[in-house]
Amino acid sequence: MSLFGRSPLTANEMGLLGAIVLVLVLTTLLDGNHNYWNEPWLSAEDIARQTALLGIFSLGAAVVIIAGGIDLSSGSMIAFSGTICATIMVLLAPDAMQNAEPLGLPIIVLAIVGTLVVGFLVGSLHAWLITVVGLPPFIATLASLVGLRSLGRVVCENVTEVQFGGKSSQIQIYDEQFRYLATSVWIPVVVFVVLTVCVWLLLGRTVVGRHIYALGGNEDAARLSGIRTGRAKWLAYCIGTMTATIAGILFIGDQSVADPQTLGRGYELNAIAAAVVGGCSLQGGIGTAPGTALGALFLRVVIDGVAKIIKTGADVYEGLIVGLVVVVAVAFSKFRERR
Amino acid sequence: MTAGSDRIPLVSLQGVTKRFPGVVALADVSLDVREGELHSVCGENGAGKSTLMKVLCGVITDYEGDLVLRGSPVRFERTRDAEAAGVGIIHQELNLVGELSAAANIFLGRELRNSLGLLDDRAMESAAAALLTELECHIHPRQPVAELRVGDQQLVEIAKALSLETEILVMDEPTSALTTAEVERLFRVIGRLRGAGVTILYISHKMDEIFHLADRITVLRDGRLVDTLERRQTNPREVTHLMVGREIEATHLDEPRQPGDVVLSVDRLSLPWPGHAREWRLQDISLKLRAGEILGVAGLMGAGRTELLECLFGCSAERPVGGIFLDGREVRLFHPSEAMEAGIALLTEDRKRLGLFDRMTVKENLTMCVLGKTTVMGFVHSGRENGFAVDSVNRLQIKTRGIDAPVTSLSGGNQQKMIIGRWLLTKPRVLLLDDPTRGVDVGAKAELYRLMDKLCREGLGIILTSSELPELLTVCDRILVLSEGRLTAEFSGDEATEEKIMEAATFGPGVGRSS
Numbered sequence: 001m002s003l004f005g006r007s008p009l010t011a012n013e014m015g016l017l018g019a020i021v022l023v024l025v026l027t028t029l030l031d032g033n034h035n036y037w038n039e040p041w042l043s044a045e046d047i048a049r050q051t052a053l054l055g056i057f058s059l060g061a062a063v064v065i066i067a068g069g070i071d072l073s074s075g076s077m078i079a080f081s082g083t084i085c086a087t088i089m090v091l092l093a094p095d096a097m098q099n100a101e102p103l104g105l106p107i108i109v110l111a112i113v114g115t116l117v118v119g120f121l122v123g124s125l126h127a128w129l130i131t132v133v134g135l136p137p138f139i140a141t142l143a144s145l146v147g148l149r150s151l152g153r154v155v156c157e158n159v160t161e162v163q164f165g166g167k168s169s170q171i172q173i174y175d176e177q178f179r180y181l182a183t184s185v186w187i188p189v190v191v192f193v194v195l196t197v198c199v200w201l202l203l204g205r206t207v208v209g210r211h212i213y214a215l216g217g218n219e220d221a222a223r224l225s226g227i228r229t230g231r232a233k234w235l236a237y238c239i240g241t242m243t244a245t246i247a248g249i250l251f252i253g254d255q256s257v258a259d260p261q262t263l264g265r266g267y268e269l270n271a272i273a274a275a276v277v278g279g280c281s282l283q284g285g286i287g288t289a290p291g292t293a294l295g296a297l298f299l300r301v302v303i304d305g306v307a308k309i310i311k312t313g314a315d316v317y318e319g320l321i322v323g324l325v326v327v328v329a330v331a332f333s334k335f336r337e338r339r
Numbered sequence: 340m341t342a343g344s345d346r347i348p349l350v351s352l353q354g355v356t357k358r359f360p361g362v363v364a365l366a367d368v369s370l371d372v373r374e375g376e377l378h379s380v381c382g383e384n385g386a387g388k389s390t391l392m393k394v395l396c397g398v399i400t401d402y403e404g405d406l407v408l409r410g411s412p413v414r415f416e417r418t419r420d421a422e423a424a425g426v427g428i429i430h431q432e433l434n435l436v437g438e439l440s441a442a443a444n445i446f447l448g449r450e451l452r453n454s455l456g457l458l459d460d461r462a463m464e465s466a467a468a469a470l471l472t473e474l475e476c477h478i479h480p481r482q483p484v485a486e487l488r489v490g491d492q493q494l495v496e497i498a499k500a501l502s503l504e505t506e507i508l509v510m511d512e513p514t515s516a517l518t519t520a521e522v523e524r525l526f527r528v529i530g531r532l533r534g535a536g537v538t539i540l541y542i543s544h545k546m547d548e549i550f551h552l553a554d555r556i557t558v559l560r561d562g563r564l565v566d567t568l569e570r571r572q573t574n575p576r577e578v579t580h581l582m583v584g585r586e587i588e589a590t591h592l593d594e595p596r597q598p599g600d601v602v603l604s605v606d607r608l609s610l611p612w613p614g615h616a617r618e619w620r621l622q623d624i625s626l627k628l629r630a631g632e633i634l635g636v637a638g639l640m641g642a643g644r645t646e647l648l649e650c651l652f653g654c655s656a657e658r659p660v661g662g663i664f665l666d667g668r669e670v671r672l673f674h675p676s677e678a679m680e681a682g683i684a685l686l687t688e689d690r691k692r693l694g695l696f697d698r699m700t701v702k703e704n705l706t707m708c709v710l711g712k713t714t715v716m717g718f719v720h721s722g723r724e725n726g727f728a729v730d731s732v733n734r735l736q737i738k739t740r741g742i743d744a745p746v747t748s749l750s751g752g753n754q755q756k757m758i759i760g761r762w763l764l765t766k767p768r769v770l771l772l773d774d775p776t777r778g779v780d781v782g783a784k785a786e787l788y789r790l791m792d793k794l795c796r797e798g799l800g801i802i803l804t805s806s807e808l809p810e811l812l813t814v815c816d817r818i819l820v821l822s823e824g825r826l827t828a829e830f831s832g833d834e835a836t837e838e839k840i841m842e843a844a845t846f847g848p849g850v851g852r853s854s
Contacts, residue, residue: 201718205718205719206714206717206718206719207710207711207714207719210703210707210710210719211710213696213698213699213703214696214699214707217696217697217698217699218692218693218695218696218697220692220693221687221692221693221694221695221696222696223654223674223675224652224654224675224685224687224693224694225675225707225708225761226674226675226676226678226679226680226708226765227676227707228674228676285696285698285699286698
């Protein structure tokens, strides 16, 4: 018996860990510039940061998937929350934002807290649409996928017009303190690790976590076992949007601009991919936080490896790689199940 | 019917054996089916009836032995081969596409086409209409089958088989979901099919049906063919005896139980049924349950047995009207969690769909309702959780490899005991059991009866519904009978008989109450 009740890693996760090591070794060997060999720390930092930025909202996607739902909104939620965060800063300190002056810690904290509240509200909206109105999760979050990005742009244009006197579809962020959130490696990584542990504890060691598994595994049986399934869903969808919100805040720090049109476009599928590669079943009821974290790491390692070996920008092949990895990983686990 | 046994049999199974990992589902079964006869195959759950039929219909292809059709050996590779050879099957769980029309279902996979290669809906619909009329099925061929009653859906399947020019029709427990009127209609249809020369293999364990319909009866037990009998030369008692392998002794429950105080009482409970001609699923139900008493609820399918238990557990589709009192205090239940807190537990009818978490372990399934009691500072304490699970496994003697075994590794009877165990951990006052022995084999049934008796003696009040009257007669202290949502009779355990209950259960609404 380990600290967390069962063996800390499932067979699937051990396999994933092996695959990550294998890809790292292959990249080291096949990369003509020997980046991993010559600059191990720089490479590790880069992979860690990218993994953290992907992994944070993949955890949210995983919780929703384990609860038997799906959250298609995370990419748009990243864009929306990034825009909201920048908007709050513009509203609180318009001059500083326009003239690239420091904002001060209180404003940054207020902006972050305000954005988290917005994330919570959007998650609650999803839960309400699904449990009270009775929409399928796919539809409810599809509406957000389409709607939030557009709403972000509306907010951005109106606020810039009022505060800066000219419409803009993006907001520049110059504040060094805020940008340090993402430009430093350790903040995103620490946030990611802490979130992974929190989600791990929540799912594995709390009553509501067990209820989330039960809900995803058999919703009718869960309700008839006296579980308040609506509450469990509410929590799951709020975790889904709030992790995306945290990622959104980090992303605008990373890119030093909040652009609701391009930020996080298509990331919802990367998050679902990381969860699925990490062992979550889209039928619900199966999956873990460490698995999802490893799934995100595996995706980033493969993307980085291919970019190093082929020597083009990582983003060129990213979609293709994610697609292939998902197909291979799921096919492999099906194959292993059948044996 | 009078086909001589000297003629070549229409179908002959010769030494058919089918092994699944760890189990021999069929062991050296040889069986002849004569042309034009209605041959009934009966046996308990797990006796091998379904496996035998799957061999015959090309669903199972890797078996040992031979299948001989009209004197020549055949080997079906898939169901299409069997259909082409004139073998059709009506599965217990119907094989229809709910969204498609009756006509589209009848011609599914071999749709009629016009000269342009497009679907010829009109031709299919008129052909379907002709077939359905012949079967006394008064529906429109364009109606989606999901909207049809189960009895009509079944006739759509039969129409499909007829349109395939089926000569040998296998029917797998066809009456299990039908009303009395529908059963009668089905029997007329069967008579007509036989008149048209169709040979029928009729799988059932209902003695009255078998003895009403069959020419010959084959009994399977544990994968072996026990005997094939002429219906005229046997009787239900003998067949039952062969099925079980011993006389069914009424599970003897020692001394009579002593009921205590009234723990649950229901006063004029009604459950609305919006959009239905009857308006009420349940109407004016009043009952009292004492501690240490098993109260049986009998009734045909659709009489409202399940709905009554759902009302008492706070999970009915509509909100019931009327009063529910626990220990004399009125309770209003809007969610199963409230019923659970009040001390009511419900074992659902459909274990797999409504009770089991099939991706979880035995332990996780057992502790689902009491996980909140195991926490230390908000976290589930493994030791306490294991304690709950081990206690339940020991108390109910659940046969499992261990508390961390996957729940799917348990047999049906043990899964059922496990779910009862889940609820007992909540320390209920009232246990509602909705057809708990469905799909459970005979040995496990007796064990469940003993468990109910034991729990009752410990002071639990139990309400039990069952589709099998002998079961209610065996275990209940009192039996209530529902008919179309109304209470039509109440019997004490001593005075109740199957005949009296059936009479009360088939009363229409508005008929006077007897007691």
